[in-house]
Amino acid sequence: MSGADGSFGARRTTVGCRDALPAELDAVGFVGPYLFPDNKRRRIPAAMYAVAGLALIGLWLTDPSGGVMVNIGFLVAGVIGLALGAYHWVAGYPLKVRDLEALTAASRAVGFPIGHASAQLGWRGLRSRPTWRILLYSAEDPPAKRGLVLVDGVDGGVVDHFVQDNPEDWSEFDH
Numbered sequence: 001m002s003g004a005d006g007s008f009g010a011r012r013t014t015v016g017c018r019d020a021l022p023a024e025l026d027a028v029g030f031v032g033p034y035l036f037p038d039n040k041r042r043r044i045p046a047a048m049y050a051v052a053g054l055a056l057i058g059l060w061l062t063d064p065s066g067g068v069m070v071n072i073g074f075l076v077a078g079v080i081g082l083a084l085g086a087y088h089w090v091a092g093y094p095l096k097v098r099d100l101e102a103l104t105a106a107s108r109a110v111g112f113p114i115g116h117a118s119a120q121l122g123w124r125g126l127r128s129r130p131t132w133r134i135l136l137y138s139a140e141d142p143p144a145k146r147g148l149v150l151v152d153g154v155d156g157g158v159v160d161h162f163v164q165d166n167p168e169d170w171s172e173f174d175h
Contacts, residue, residue: 037095038094038095039091039092039093039094039095039123039128039130039153040092040093040094040095041092042088042089042091042092043088043089043092045085045088046084046085046086046087046088046089046092047085047089048085049081049082049084049085049088050081050082050085050086050089052078052081053077053078053079053080053081053082053083053084053085054078054081054082055078056074056075056077056078056081057074057075057078057079057082058078059074060072060074060075060078090127091127091128093127093128093129093130093153093154094154095121095130095153095154096153096154096155096156097132097151097152097153097154097155097156099119099121099132101156102119102132102134102151102153102156103117103119103134103136105149105151105156105157105158106132106134106136106147106149106151106158106161107136108158109147109149109158109161110136110145110147110149110161110163111163112138112139112145112163113138113139114136114137114138114139115136115137115138115139115140115141115143116136116137116143117134117135117136117137118134118135118136119132119133119134120132120133120134120135121133121153124150124159129152129153129154130152130153130154131150131151131152131153131159132149132150132151132152132153133148133149133150134148134149134150134151135147135148136148136149137166138166142166142168143166144165144166145163145164145165145166146163146164146166146168147161147162147163147164148161148162149161149162
């Protein structure tokens with residue numbers, strides 16, 4: 001059937017579902033110091049996995065004979081849930097060292113005054129221990145040295161560092 005305007009029905013366009021960062025991770029339009037989220041948030045899903053695992057094992061214990069509704073799959077899923085919960089719990093290291101403290105530790109490790117620097121939070125090892133990766137340049141103009149320093153996010157110790165003469169050619173930026 002045709003409408004009064006000659007169209008064959010209303011056409012609607014729908015906007016599809018879009019991925020979006022949580023508000024605490026969205027840095028667009030943010031002014032001020034950024035506070036990295038703490039890894040100990042992993043303990044929330046750890047508790048959820050453990051509760052679900054215990055519930056599944058509890059259901060299996062009500063009828064362990066292997067019936068149609070409750071069978072060995074409940075036990076297997078419950079054990080997997082407990083294992084996932086345990087892993088997330090031990091991987092939920094609290095982030096005790098903030099970016100400025102890591103930058104201070106990095107400056108002591110390289111042994112020269114720092115100019116520009118960039119800090120990134122990463123994780124290392126099977127238990128995902130938080131580690132700051134700090135790329136830094138010396139304070140000269142242009143920088144004579146550059147370095148990469150890994151600083152532990154839990155205890156603030158320098159895990160490793162690498163320093164070299166800056167191989168980049170900055171001559172086109174001379175005044």
